[in-house]
Amino acid sequence: MPEPFARRIRAPSAPEAPGATWSNALLIGDEIAISGVTARGTDGRAMGGDSMRGQTLAIFERIEALVTAAGGVRGSIYKLVIYVTDIARKDEVNAARRAFFSPAFPCSTLVEVKGLVFPDLLVEVDAFANRRVDLNAPAMAEA
Amino acid sequence: MPEPFARRIRAPSAPEAPGATWSNALLIGDEIAISGVTARGTDGRAMGGDSMRGQTLAIFERIEALVTAAGGVRGSIYKLVIYVTDIARKDEVNAARRAFFSPAFPCSTLVEVKGLVFPDLLVEVDAFANRRVDLNAPAMAEA
Amino acid sequence: MPEPFARRIRAPSAPEAPGATWSNALLIGDEIAISGVTARGTDGRAMGGDSMRGQTLAIFERIEALVTAAGGVRGSIYKLVIYVTDIARKDEVNAARRAFFSPAFPCSTLVEVKGLVFPDLLVEVDAFANRRVDLNAPAMAEA
Numbered sequence: 398m399p400e401p402f403a404r405r406i407r408a409p410s411a412p413e414a415p416g417a418t419w420s421n422a423l424l425i426g427d428e429i430a431i432s433g434v435t436a437r438g439t440d441g442r443a444m445g446g447d448s449m450r451g452q453t454l455a456i457f458e459r460i461e462a463l464v465t466a467a468g469g470v471r472g473s474i475y476k477l478v479i480y481v482t483d484i485a486r487k488d489e490v491n492a493a494r495r496a497f498f499s500p501a502f503p504c505s506t507l508v509e510v511k512g513l514v515f516p517d518l519l520v521e522v523d524a525f526a527n528r529r530v531d532l533n534a535p536a537m538a539e540a
Numbered sequence: 541m542p543e544p545f546a547r548r549i550r551a552p553s554a555p556e557a558p559g560a561t562w563s564n565a566l567l568i569g570d571e572i573a574i575s576g577v578t579a580r581g582t583d584g585r586a587m588g589g590d591s592m593r594g595q596t597l598a599i600f601e602r603i604e605a606l607v608t609a610a611g612g613v614r615g616s617i618y619k620l621v622i623y624v625t626d627i628a629r630k631d632e633v634n635a636a637r638r639a640f641f642s643p644a645f646p647c648s649t650l651v652e653v654k655g656l657v658f659p660d661l662l663v664e665v666d667a668f669a670n671r672r673v674d675l676n677a678p679a680m681a682e683a
Numbered sequence: 684m685p686e687p688f689a690r691r692i693r694a695p696s697a698p699e700a701p702g703a704t705w706s707n708a709l710l711i712g713d714e715i716a717i718s719g720v721t722a723r724g725t726d727g728r729a730m731g732g733d734s735m736r737g738q739t740l741a742i743f744e745r746i747e748a749l750v751t752a753a754g755g756v757r758g759s760i761y762k763l764v765i766y767v768t769d770i771a772r773k774d775e776v777n778a779a780r781r782a783f784f785s786p787a788f789p790c791s792t793l794v795e796v797k798g799l800v801f802p803d804l805l806v807e808v809d810a811f812a813n814r815r816v817d818l819n820a821p822a823m824a825e826a
Contacts, residue, residue, distance in 0.1 A: 419648035513627070531689075
């Protein structure tokens with residue numbers, strides 16, 4: 398039987414809240430659709446605390462967990478839309494991208510919003526991934 | 541003759557403003573691209589009035605109208621990016637998602653912006669849909 | 684040898700900053716993924732100066748350069764997400780869209796954010812393009 402075109406994706410490290418009215422991730426063909434990810438832990442506190450770098454890294458780990466659950470790899474993440482609450486701290490986002498990704502880097506959009514879903518959240522990331530893509534394949538880094 | 545790869549999509553309940561410099565919806569292959577949708581009515585007033593839940597529901601109806609005009613169904617909507625002007629009212633967005641969608645829910649990103657195109661608008665929704673997808677198919681709900 | 688599924692895209696008029704932790708554009712199948720584009724010039728000043736229309740036009744030119752480098756045309760741009768710092772100046776965005784695009788227009792989402800990466804930037808644009816699409820093909824304008 399052929400695999401269905403669309404499929405729910407779940408990862409233990411990125412659990413859906415009880416009663417959630419959204420899916421954390423869906424596989425649509427080879428494209429991996431993902432809800433905006435924050436660093437909010439199951440205990441209600443932000444992983445990474447007051448560090449924008451720390452929160453961003455925790456978010457990247459969660460995104461990778463969802464992408465891996467969908468059959469992709471870290472390099473399958475090809476675009477990020479990063480919403481921060483304080484653009485003056487953008488170097489922390491940069492440091493997190495440098496620590497987590499390697500060439501070819503994903504595309505990235507960065508804007509400062511007025512607020513996120515909980516006051517202690519400093520950053521939320523909307524990621525786009527495709528399980529046929531690996532930006533860390535040797536040919537991509539050289540191109 | 542084969543259907544063209546790209547096609548304009550129109551729905552009477554989501555009319556384009558006269559002289560608009562954007563298309564409300566385009567079919568790109570099986571993907572349905574949609575402009576950010578607000579509750580602004582043709583009389584210039586927001587459908588749903590001062591209720592964020594009401595405006596969000598009016599928006600979802602419009603998005604569904606465009607998706608249906610493109611050959612999809614409600615369950616073809618697989619991702620939402622929801623921009624609100626007051627994140628403290630996020631429970632109203634939640635209530636609208638619960639009233640309109642059913643499992644598997646679309647992915648959803650929610651951020652608070654500084655402003656929308658007209659002052660009485662409380663919410664704008666950017667939707668992603670694919671006419672090959674139906675998140676309300678029995679197999680999706682169970683997965 | 685078949686063309687790889689993913690490929691980096693570069694255009695001289697939209698150079699990546701030295702040490703950038705993002706790619707300006709990637710070709711994913713026929714889809715062209717692009718980072719949020721601003722009017723920031725290599726001299727650190729905003730092209731278009733204090734004009735939101737001017738900055739937006741400079742951005743559209745850069746997006747077109749990237750899309751062209753990926754094998755597309757201006758009409759391959761099928762969706763814009765436009766982040767502005769002052770929504771009261773939205774007519775300038777409208778004027779830029781009218782000057783640059785022609786029917787069928789791309790989809791477009793417009794929101795006001797709290798801030799962009801540099802204080803003199805008035806607008807940032809996230810563009811979606813597909814090299815199989817040409818919205819300016821005669822059949823599209825008439826439909």
